[in-house]
Amino acid sequence: MAGVETAERSSGDRKAVEAVIAKLAQMFGNRLVTSRAVREQHANTLTWIDNQPPDAVVFPQSTEDVQKAVRLCAAARVPVIAFGTGTSLEGQVNAPRGGVSLDFRDMNRILAVHAEDLDCVIEPGITRKQLNEHLHDQGVFFPIDPGADASLGGMAATRCSGTNAVRYGTMKDNVLALKVVLANGEVMTTARRAKKSSAGYDLTRLLVGSEGTLGIITELTLRLSGIPEAISGGMCPFPSVEACCRATILTIQSGIPVARIELLDALQVRAVNLYSKLALPETPMLFVEFHGTVAGVAEQSERFAEIAREFGGGSFEWATRPEDRTRLWEARHHAALSSKALRPGAHIVATDVCVPISRLAECVVETQRDITESRLLAPIVGHVGDGNFHLTLLVDMADADEVARAKNLLERLVERALAMDGTCTGEHGVGQGKMKYLEAEHGEPALAAMRAVKRALDPLDILNPGKIVALG
Numbered sequence: 001m002a003g004v005e006t007a008e009r010s011s012g013d014r015k016a017v018e019a020v021i022a023k024l025a026q027m028f029g030n031r032l033v034t035s036r037a038v039r040e041q042h043a044n045t046l047t048w049i050d051n052q053p054p055d056a057v058v059f060p061q062s063t064e065d066v067q068k069a070v071r072l073c074a075a076a077r078v079p080v081i082a083f084g085t086g087t088s089l090e091g092q093v094n095a096p097r098g099g100v101s102l103d104f105r106d107m108n109r110i111l112a113v114h115a116e117d118l119d120c121v122i123e124p125g126i127t128r129k130q131l132n133e134h135l136h137d138q139g140v141f142f143p144i145d146p147g148a149d150a151s152l153g154g155m156a157a158t159r160c161s162g163t164n165a166v167r168y169g170t171m172k173d174n175v176l177a178l179k180v181v182l183a184n185g186e187v188m189t190t191a192r193r194a195k196k197s198s199a200g201y202d203l204t205r206l207l208v209g210s211e212g213t214l215g216i217i218t219e220l221t222l223r224l225s226g227i228p229e230a231i232s233g234g235m236c237p238f239p240s241v242e243a244c245c246r247a248t249i250l251t252i253q254s255g256i257p258v259a260r261i262e263l264l265d266a267l268q269v270r271a272v273n274l275y276s277k278l279a280l281p282e283t284p285m286l287f288v289e290f291h292g293t294v295a296g297v298a299e300q301s302e303r304f305a306e307i308a309r310e311f312g313g314g315s316f317e318w319a320t321r322p323e324d325r326t327r328l329w330e331a332r333h334h335a336a337l338s339s340k341a342l343r344p345g346a347h348i349v350a351t352d353v354c355v356p357i358s359r360l361a362e363c364v365v366e367t368q369r370d371i372t373e374s375r376l377l378a379p380i381v382g383h384v385g386d387g388n389f390h391l392t393l394l395v396d397m398a399d400a401d402e403v404a405r406a407k408n409l410l411e412r413l414v415e416r417a418l419a420m421d422g423t424c425t426g427e428h429g430v431g432q433g434k435m436k437y438l439e440a441e442h443g444e445p446a447l448a449a450m451r452a453v454k455r456a457l458d459p460l461d462i463l464n465p466g467k468i469v470a471l472g
Contacts, residue, residue, distance in 0.1 A: 016076040017098060021056045023072055024100065031059040031106075042083050042101040044091040048349050048397065049432055054081060054095035061106045063179065063187060063218040070216065071185035073100055074462055081464050082212040084154025085127065087146075089350050090431030092158060092211050096466040102216065104153055111219070115140050118224045119176055119193055124153020124217050140224040143168035146427070147333035153217045159209030161427035163332065166252070166385030167259040167291065168225060170427070172208050179219035180207055183458040193221055206453070211429055212464040214457045230297040233260070233289035233325045234318040236308045241265050241284045241368060241380070243311040245361035248286065248384045250307050252357055256300050260289040261385040262332055265368070267342065268379035268392075275338030276331040281314070286384075287332055289325070335381045339392040343377055346394035351410055351433075353417035354388040354426025363420055364389055367413060374409045376402070388426035430468045438469070 025032050033039075039053035055078075060066045073080045079099025086093055095101065104125035111121040115138045122131060127149045132141050144155060146162035154160075156178070161170040168174065177191035190203035207215055238244045244263050251258055263286060264272065270282045286308075290300040305316050319325045331338075336350050355363045364380065371378045371391075382389025391413065395406045414424045414437050424430075424437040439447055450469045454461070461471050 013076070017055055017078055020072055020076045020078045020100070024056060024058055024069060027068055027072075028058055028060075028065070031061070033057045033059075039101070042081075042086070042093060042095075042103060044088075044094045044432075045086065046089050046348075046350070047091065047433065048347060048395070048403075049091040049094065052091075052094040052096045054079075054101040055098045057083075057101045057103055059103050059106050063181065066102060066181045066216055066218050067185045067187065069100060069102060070181050070183065074184060074460060077460050077462060079462050079465050080216065082124075082153070082157065082216045084124065084151030084157070085149070087148040087150045088154065088158055088431060089428045090425070090433035092429060092431040092464070092467060094432060094466075096432070099462070104151060107218065108151075110134055113138060113140075114193070115224070117193065118226070119221055120224055121219065121221050122152060123219060124156075125151050127151050128155065135224065136227075139227050141227050142174070142222055143225050144171055144174055147335075152220055152222070156208050156217055156220055157210065157212050158429040159427070160429075161383065161386075161388065163260045163262055163329070163383060165383055165388075165427075166261060167257060172205055174223040175204055175208050175220060176223055177221040178204055178207050178217055180215035180217055182215050183460065183463050187218075188215065191221075195223075209429070211431065211467050213454060213468050214463065216463065228259075228291035228293075230294040231259075231289065231291055231322075231325065232297045232301050232318065233287070233328065234301075234316055235280065235285055235287050235328065236305075236316045237281045237283045237285050237314040238308070239283070239312045242361045242365050243313070244284050244286050245364055245384060247307050247311040247313060249357055249360060250310070251304055252385055254303065254307065256303050256307075257290070257292070258288055258300065258304065258385060259291040260287070260329075261383075262287040263364075263380070263382040263384040263389065264332070264335065265380040267377075268335055268339070268381050271338040271342050271379055272331045272335060274341035275334060276327075278331060283314075286313075287328060289329075332381070335379070336390075336392050339379050339394060342379070343394040345396075346377070347397045349393040349395055349406065349410075350390060350428070351393070351413065352388060352390040352426050352428050353413055353422055353424060354386065355417050355420045355422030357385075357387040359420040359422070360384060360387045360389070363416060363422070366416060367391070370409060370412055370416075374405045376406055376409060378409070383426070386426070387422070432467060435468065435470065 107123040108125035
């Protein structure tokens with residue numbers, strides 16, 4: 001119970017926490033775990049924010065299980081933190097005040113598929129790959145692809161995005177309804193399966209992106225898309241990152257319905273080659289993909305090739321076979337992990353910002369210059385079709401000067417994005433890591449409104465406290 005001794009308590013009552021854990025043990029038996037190793041696995045592990053483990057981990061199997069756990073915790077003012085697969089990058093799953101982590105591993109059922117309506121109903125623990133494997137024979141798929149095989153509940157909670165967002169939107173565009181356990185243990189359904197509604201406040205959009213601070217998702221109704229008749233993808237080298245960005249901007253402004261358009265700078269291409277055993281030219285590059293009819297995809301590809309040539313793009317190399325496309329996109333998805341090959345032993349710090357697409361080239365070029373002047377190693381990748389790009393810093397955590405330079409670089413990155421009317425995070429979310437930027441981005445009146453919503457839905461501040469907005 002080391003977490004009980006060391007965690008900061010909202011109530012200051014250690015005995016109350018121990019009593020709650022004892023009652024949970026009676027309810028859940030071996031589906032409650034208190035070992036340090038498991039608790040630490042359910043806290044932040046993917047960035048340099050400290051690991052702050054919960055006091056216990058519970059594995060619910062139903063909405064009723066979640067209700068029981070939440071009601072018990074609410075009575076003693078013990079925090080509750082929802083946990084999917086743990087791929088979040090800004091400390092969203094940390095337990096700064098201790099408490100109980102609810103791991104949705106066992107709530108992974110597909111409850112219904114309505115292929116004719118292009119929607120499905122699922123539990124939060126299922127991952128996007130599992131869902132798409134189930135859907136494949138029905139001619140539909142769920143298009144949001146953040147790279148990691150994240151749980152769909154976690155993807156909704158963080159309002160994630162990914163490589164397909166330029167065509168299919170983000171999670172906020174693809175979640176139709178939610179079933180949510182509120183802080184008092186009551187169950188709320190945010191909407192129905194209708195594709196549109198004007199009936200009251202949009203509670204679905206409010207909960208999508210709330211990171212478990214307003215309610216705990218136990219069921220999702222998702223919008224599906226038809227599997228396209230034809231898919232064509234490939235890669236195109238460019239002389240500079242700026243040329244990549246300019247080509248992307250013109251592609252989007254020309255109305256070419258590209259499904260994915262991803263930027264890798266030269267350093268990231270080198271990392272991908274080392275990690276994925278590829279032999280790509282180590283120069284800035286765009287990975288692109290088109291979805292549609294055979295004729296439509298061919299036309300889109302030709303138009304993109306013309307734009308690429310206008311900005312000095314090299315010969316376009318197509319990946320027409322499904323296995324070749326899969327290998328190409330797996331290499332892109334492994335970009336963050338592949339960066340380790342550039343500096344073995346370094347700690348990875350991943351971050352993202354998003355700017356209006358017209359400012360993208362300027363923002364990326366200035367960021368590259370800043371990285372060089374800061375004497376840091378940080379490959380750049382980006383979902384550049386919507387102005388979103390990522391840095392993967394490789395940092396020696398034992399070097400205090402390097403850590404300071406890295407932190408200062410991240411501060412300037414956010415300031416740069418905000419100055420260009422962008423956002424501090426396009427898809428990673430706020431968590432603990434980016435709370436401090438919200439006032440600069442939204443202003444105090446907006447933050448006050450967020451705090452008012454939080455107080456209304458979670459007056460005891462037990463749902464994932466210390467994330468997005470602070471009530472204290």
